Amino acid sequence: TLNMTRTSLLTLCLTLLLGGCASTPTKETSVISEDAPVDKIVAKADEAAVHGDYLAASTLYRHALKVEPDVDTWYRLGMALIMLNEKQQAMWAFSNVLAQEPEHVGALQRVGLYLTSKGEVEKAREYLDRLLAVDPDNWRAHNALGVVADLEGEPVEAAAYYRSAIDLNPDSAMPWNNLGYSLYLAENLVGAEENMSKALSLDPDYSAAKRNLSLIFARQGLYAEALKMMLTAESKITAYTDIGVLAFKLGDYDQAELLLAEAVRVSPTYNAVASRNLAAVRERVRTIASNG
Numbered sequence: 105t106l107n108m109t110r111t112s113l114l115t116l117c118l119t120l121l122l123g124g125c126a127s128t129p130t131k132e133t134s135v136i137s138e139d140a141p142v143d144k145i146v147a148k149a150d151e152a153a154v155h156g157d158y159l160a161a162s163t164l165y166r167h168a169l170k171v172e173p174d175v176d177t178w179y180r181l182g183m184a185l186i187m188l189n190e191k192q193q194a195m196w197a198f199s200n201v202l203a204q205e206p207e208h209v210g211a212l213q214r215v216g217l218y219l220t221s222k223g224e225v226e227k228a229r230e231y232l233d234r235l236l237a238v239d240p241d242n243w244r245a246h247n248a249l250g251v252v253a254d255l256e257g258e259p260v261e262a263a264a265y266y267r268s269a270i271d272l273n274p275d276s277a278m279p280w281n282n283l284g285y286s287l288y289l290a291e292n293l294v295g296a297e298e299n300m301s302k303a304l305s306l307d308p309d310y311s312a313a314k315r316n317l318s319l320i321f322a323r324q325g326l327y328a329e330a331l332k333m334m335l336t337a338e339s340k341i342t343a344y345t346d347i348g349v350l351a352f353k354l355g356d357y358d359q360a361e362l363l364l365a366e367a368v369r370v371s372p373t374y375n376a377v378a379s380r381n382l383a384a385v386r387e388r389v390r391t392i393a394s395n396g
Contacts, residue, residue, distance in 0.1 A: 142172045149180065158187040175204045179211060191218060207238045213245065220248045225255050243272035247279045250286065259290040277307035285316050293320055311337040318343075322350045327359050341371050345378045352385050357392075360385045 140148075149164035165181035168174075182197035195218055201211040216231035229252050235245045250265035263286050269279035284299030297320050303313040318334035321327070327347060334343035348363030364385060367378035 142168050142174075145171075146174075146177055146180070149184075153180070153184055153187075158184045162188060162190075173200070173204075175201055175208065178204075179208070182211070182214065186214070194218075207234075209235065209239045209242070212238070213242065216245065217248055220251055223255060225252045228252050241272055243269040243276070243279070246272065247282060250279070250282055254282075254286050254289065259286050262286045263290075275306060277303040277310045277313065280306065281310065281313045281316060284313070288316065288320060288323075293323060296320055318347065319350060322347050323354065325356065327351065327356075327363070331363075341367055341375065341378075344370070345375065345381075348378065349381050352381055352388075357385050357389050361389070 145164055145168040149161045149168065152158070152161035152164060162181055162184040165177055165184060168177050169181065178197050178200045182194045182201065185191070185194035185197060195215055198211040198215050201208050202215070205211075212231050212235040216228055216235055219225075219228035219231060222228075229249065232245045232249050232252070235242055236249075239245070246265045246269040250262040250269065253259070253262035253265060263283055266279045266283035266286060269276075270283065273279070280299050281303035284296045284303065287293075287299065288296035297317065300313045300317045300320070303310055304317070307313070314333055314337035318330040318337070321330035321333060330347050331343055334347060338346070344363050344367035348360050348367055351357075351360035351363055361382065364378045364382035368375050368382060371378065
């Protein structure tokens with residue numbers, strides 16, 4: 105559905121900005137005297153972060169903040185928490201940054217992107233507008249405001265923001281892909297394909313653009329091309345299921361039945377989505393036949 109595709113767009117836009125991974129603390133990076141000066145605690149935390157030990161880094165930053173609630177330390181804690189995938193805790197840290205420094209570019213960007221990823225469009229727009237007020241050339245803010253506009257059902261506004269992001273950073277595949285997806289939602293398949301192809305020329309491994317191009321091919325009835333493209337980004341199960349569901353929605357019942365039956369066949373466990381849609385396709389075909 106349209107809501108589903110917009111949610112997918114949102115996720116794909118922000119994956120590279122909000123992701124993180126946990127780490128295991130090591131003795132070398134986490135041990136420091138309890139009464140060490142704050143600057144040495146922060147330096148030790150920075151060292152841990154450089155080595156990818158974000159759990160140790162976050163522990164040390166928290167220790168330093170108990171002694172001296174410094175803006176830079178709050179921000180570093182927030183970044184470490186993002187790498188640990190503790191996004192809500194990271195937003196708490198960034199809120200402490202903004203309480204002391206309301207125009208802090210990094211904190212405004214992180215909070216704005218997080219709120220966008222949660223679909224809290226009004227709050228997201230507030231932070232992103234504040235970000236552009238102090239950093240008008242921030243392409244990530246323009247890109248995220250495009251996502252916000254798409255979620256609000258404003259494709260023309262969204263496209264304008266994506267184009268601004270492209271003007272500011274033409275070498276990033278993300279805004280090209282997002283502009284393409286926005287045009288796809290607006291039924292401009294030619295423009296969508298052009299922009300997604302540009303995204304792939306910049307980043308040939310960009311799975312989001314590959315998925316999106318496959319949807320455009322399917323919309324044009326080019327199911328072989330759609331599957332070929334989708335299989336470079338997704339598993340066979342996902343590719344056959346997603347293209348099959350789209351074929352069903354487009355009324356291409358013969359193609360939908362073939363694709364969904366194959367998705368059911370290759371699934372090692374029960375494929376609820378493919379099975380449910382396959383049953384619906386067959387019921388629709390029987391209804392058409394009986395009325396014909």
